Amino acid sequence: MVATGIGPRPAGSALGVDIGGTNIKWVHRADAAVVARGTLPTPAAGPAQVAVAIAEVAAARTVEAIGVALPGHLSPELRATTTIPNIDGDWQGFPLADTLERATAKPVLLMNDARAFASAELALGSARGHSDVVFMTMGTGIGGAIALGGTVLRGPGDRIGEIGHMTAAPGGDRCGCGARGCLETVAGGRALATAWSRALASRGNGNGNRSRSRNEDRSTANQGRSATPEDLVEAARSGDTTARKILDSAALAVGTALGSVLAQLGLSTVVVGGGVAPAFDLMRPAVESALRDRRRLIGPVTLLAAALGPYAGAMGAALNATAQTLAAPSPSALPRLSAI
Ligand SMILES: [Zn+2]
Known part of the structure; x- marks a missing residue:
């Protein structure tokens, strides 16, 4: 594993996080490659503690954006969680994206974990x-x-x-x-x-x-x-x-x-x-x-x-964060990945 933050500023450096009922998996992608990854236990105390744990991972790395994948549904604006049935705590209406943005000062993008898995397999895995x-x-x-x-x-x-x-x-x-x-x-x-x-x-x-x-x-x-x-x-x-x-x-x-x-x-x-x-x-x-x-x-x-193995969801979350923040010239011109 290579630590980032040394040498030229990485282009498209994002942290992708996949929150599961037992573990949180994360990957750090920079220059279109995974430079580090890890796993930590999912805090049982609820979403605020989960946000703290993710912010700690982000603080230890040099990233420009954070993508988070969750096993459930999000608000229509994709900024808060709604139904997250398999993780401890009260997730209904929790403003995870805003909470993490305040804690890290980085743009945060949320997505469903299956859609994150699919995004990674489509871009980099067996569906390429x-x-x-x-x-x-x-x-x-x-x-x-x-x-x-x-x-x-x-x-x-x-x-x-x-x-x-x-x-x-x-x-x-x-x-x-x-x-x-x-x-x-x-x-x-x-x-x-x-x-x-x-x-x-x-x-x-x-x-x-x-x-x-x-x-x-x-x-x-x-x-x-x-x-x-x-x-x-x-x-x-x-x-x-x-x-x-x-x-x-x-x-x-x-x-x-x-x-x-x-x-x-x-x-x-x-x-x-x-x-x-x-x-x-x-x-x-x-x-x-x-x-x-x-x-x-x-x-x-x-x-x-x-x-892509067990880190596919985290990879997809990182890809989503990169595509929707780093590549966009301004917030008003964000690509609409969710358009159907
Ligand atoms: Zn059902």
Whole structure:
């Protein structure tokens, strides 16, 4: 890692920050390259403390603008947070951009984390060279974004592309958004972990009255703690049939939802990323099977794995800050990246 602030003033130097429920990831981009990056725990005391933590990172670096990505929605002017369901604290109406600008004296741009991920993958990652793409991030929940004509669509409040909140199971489990049966209640990381915990508990209660494989016995040994999506994936890779069925069922829901989006928009390229994405090879056959049903409408679908890794959201936030502040000659001439 190279410290900046030494030598000529960097052109287009921005801090990109991606706030998650557990960690805050940041990257420092200067001269179109990442010069430093890091991770810190997300303060549990709420948005004011999160702003303090980000300001401390910014103060230690030489940057001209700050981009922040969040897992939720923003005010129509993109200056404050509205619905941020998975981070501790009261985020409703918190003026994060203004708070950070006062603390750092730098321009601050906010965006949704899935749209940030998509912006980075479109500019620098696996969607480079494509102009019309559907993006899906599979983590605790499921995020999404849509690029048309080489631009990631955002819209008022940065709400375009919420694939995870398409209904996959009418009347199903209650989602963090308030609705029932959203795709992320069926196929998000939290849903997968819950399904696997239930399967393990069922075995522990003696409900599994069939003979178990050695791998199933090993899985049962983990039931003293809450299962994680990684536990489920490990069991599936070891050949556990119940784990495979849970992933297949999630993959069918993902493929069906993606097929609906692709048919609606007339697109045929998908980029999949997020923390659960390393297990996508296990889900791919069922996803592709669901997409084959759409072939007459949308033709063959190209499913691409995201290329930029866990810092993609922070990179997208930095790119957004650079594009909307540093490259613009004056505030009145800011490029309207969110135009649709
Ligand atoms: Zn939902």
